Amino acid sequence: MSADLVFAGGLEMSRNDSVLPFPHAAEEAQLTEFLERVERVLETCADPGDWELTPMDSLSPGLRAYLVERGLMTPAFSRETDPWKGFGLYRGGIASLEVNGRDHIRLMVSRAGEVLSGLWSTLDELDDVLESGLGFAYDERWGYLTARAEDAGTGLRAHSLVHLPALMVTGQLGSVAVKLIGKGITLSPVWGGAGGLFQVSNKGGLGRAELRIAEKVDAVSRQLAEQEHAMRKRLLEENPVQVRDYVGRSLGVAQQAWSMTVEEALGLISAVQSGVDMGVIALDGFTPASAFALMRRVQPGHIAMEELGEPDAEVDDPRFDEVRARLLRRAFGSARTLDRRE
Amino acid sequence: MFADGSEWELGHDHAQECDSCGAEPGTIHIIRIEDGEFVHAHLCQSCAEEAAGGGADTDIFFAVPTALAGMLGSLLSRPAPLFDSRASSRKSMCAVCGSTLKDVEERGMLGCPACYQAFSRHIEAALGGSEAPGHVGKQPSHGRPALEQRREVVRLEHMLKELVDDERYEEAAGVRDRIAELAELVAEEN
Numbered sequence: 001m002s003a004d005l006v007f008a009g010g011l012e013m014s015r016n017d018s019v020l021p022f023p024h025a026a027e028e029a030q031l032t033e034f035l036e037r038v039e040r041v042l043e044t045c046a047d048p049g050d051w052e053l054t055p056m057d058s059l060s061p062g063l064r065a066y067l068v069e070r071g072l073m074t075p076a077f078s079r080e081t082d083p084w085k086g087f088g089l090y091r092g093g094i095a096s097l098e099v100n101g102r103d104h105i106r107l108m109v110s111r112a113g114e115v116l117s118g119l120w121s122t123l124d125e126l127d128d129v130l131e132s133g134l135g136f137a138y139d140e141r142w143g144y145l146t147a148r149a150e151d152a153g154t155g156l157r158a159h160s161l162v163h164l165p166a167l168m169v170t171g172q173l174g175s176v177a178v179k180l181i182g183k184g185i186t187l188s189p190v191w192g193g194a195g196g197l198f199q200v201s202n203k204g205g206l207g208r209a210e211l212r213i214a215e216k217v218d219a220v221s222r223q224l225a226e227q228e229h230a231m232r233k234r235l236l237e238e239n240p241v242q243v244r245d246y247v248g249r250s251l252g253v254a255q256q257a258w259s260m261t262v263e264e265a266l267g268l269i270s271a272v273q274s275g276v277d278m279g280v281i282a283l284d285g286f287t288p289a290s291a292f293a294l295m296r297r298v299q300p301g302h303i304a305m306e307e308l309g310e311p312d313a314e315v316d317d318p319r320f321d322e323v324r325a326r327l328l329r330r331a332f333g334s335a336r337t338l339d340r341r342e
Numbered sequence: 343m344f345a346d347g348s349e350w351e352l353g354h355d356h357a358q359e360c361d362s363c364g365a366e367p368g369t370i371h372i373i374r375i376e377d378g379e380f381v382h383a384h385l386c387q388s389c390a391e392e393a394a395g396g397g398a399d400t401d402i403f404f405a406v407p408t409a410l411a412g413m414l415g416s417l418l419s420r421p422a423p424l425f426d427s428r429a430s431s432r433k434s435m436c437a438v439c440g441s442t443l444k445d446v447e448e449r450g451m452l453g454c455p456a457c458y459q460a461f462s463r464h465i466e467a468a469l470g471g472s473e474a475p476g477h478v479g480k481q482p483s484h485g486r487p488a489l490e491q492r493r494e495v496v497r498l499e500h501m502l503k504e505l506v507d508d509e510r511y512e513e514a515a516g517v518r519d520r521i522a523e524l525a526e527l528v529a530e531e532n
């Protein structure tokens with residue numbers, strides 16, 4: 001139940017060729033050759049058609065943004081345009097692959113509303129396929145070797161996205177974050193904290209096996225979600241007028257505005273979701289999962305690809321703000337604030 | 343959107359001394375809100391905990407660890423480990439990719455897998471000394487054929503680049519031939 005505020009999660013695994021210099025230190029020719037090797041391995045070792053591998057110079061800006069928003073591409077990699085960097089998609093998005101980014105290989109899976117430990121077997125199997133054809137840098141002491149020493153070991157990064165607006169506005173998260181760092185877990189705001197979204201992730205790849213890392217991030221995320229629920233309850237009990245006023249005003253804007261930025265939209269969706277959760281707003285079928293889906297749909301990449309169908313649209317196109325406002329008007333059209341006595 | 347979290351790479355990975363006690367390395371970036379402005383500080387774990395627990399917790403906006411890569415570099419400015427002198431440790435170099443410890447410090451990244459052997463003591467110290475945990479978890483299940491030959495190819499490729507940069511073309515041609523021979527050998531074995 002309380003895990004419903006854990007919106008999404010993913011696993012990323014970094015691997016490197018056993019001999020070649022890491023991408024930042026390698027020659028173009030070495031990287032081009034490595035990309036070709038990956039292509040051959042995907043063709044011969046995986047089932048035909050499972051993987052689509054594309055050089056980064058052929059992806060449109062809208063598609064890049066969309067892939068980042070879906071957790072299929074890392075933000076840093078999405079800015080790359082060199083032809084020797086490649087992006088692979090597995091069965092339409094079950095998993096994805098970055099070739100010649102910070103490390104030679106970064107394999108990723110990500111899902112909305114699923115526990116991380118459940119994603120491990122998918123990642124593990126795909127890694128086996130790649131490893132059988134490529135051979136990865138590995139050392140008894142340091143595990144899988146990576147460009148940054150801090151990632152060595154499992155090479156695994158587990159991350160989940162948690163909706164914590166009440167803990168954020170009450171100033172609880174700074175101290176929580178400091179305590180978590182001591183336990184090898186990082187809590188950081190996503191989109192500068194807009195909409196109260198935070199990412200929980202592990203730090204460092206040594207001393208803990210993959211499944212344990214995933215379970216740890218799962219457990220911390222669930223705990224935070226529980227604390228968030230408790231804080232929402234307390235906020236409403238202690239400050240009913242302010243909470244109702246804030247949530248009600250947000251709903252009013254969401255239902256009536258004709259143009260809005262991503263940050264504003266995320267804040268409004270977040271407020272309405274909290275309102276529904278606290279029983280202050282009635283909106284049939286609006287679950288935390290629908291709030292997350294809407295938070296994705298208002299992002300620039302999603303608007304370019306799904307609403308406008310224009311992969312080359314510039315992200316500062318003024319139509320984006322209009323489309324975004326329309327999405328909120330539609331989603332919240334039938335919502336209403338509930339009176340205290342209802 | 344949420345993969346990687348690199349939106350929070352703060353542009354200065356190199357760890358520095360704790361802004362509060364000045365004794366320990368500042369391993370945590372703290373962003374506070376003071377008079378409505380974001381203020382950025384680097385604290386060690388214990389000073390950060392004190393700041394967070396001291397009733398002033400409402401003003402910490404967020405806290406993220408500084409990259410360990412920076413700590414790897416900053417080892418050079420701390421007392422040299424074991425009997426290694428600072429000068430000689432700066433000169434130590436990876437025989438495969440040619441990276442020096444200075445390169446590693448500047449880039450915050452190692453040059454190639456063999457760097458882990460070349461700079462093992464530094465990495466060990468950066469990751470927490472001899473009591474640092476070792477690798478636990480998945481291991482490769484397949485052999486890695488022709489590892490030595492491939493390593494030699496990479497070493498020669500690095501040498502080739504330097505020879506060409508120095509316009510020593512005759513020597514470069516010899517190295518190029520040797521690379522071609524080895525590449526053929528590797529291809530056969532695979």
Ligand SMILES: [Zn+2]
Pocket residue numbers: 360361362363364365366385386387388389390
């Ligand atoms: Zn300190």
Ligand SMILES: [Zn+2]
Pocket residue numbers: 352354370371372382383384
């Ligand atoms: Zn900082």
Ligand SMILES: [Zn+2]
Pocket residue numbers: 436437438439440441452453454455456457458
């Ligand atoms: Zn090296």
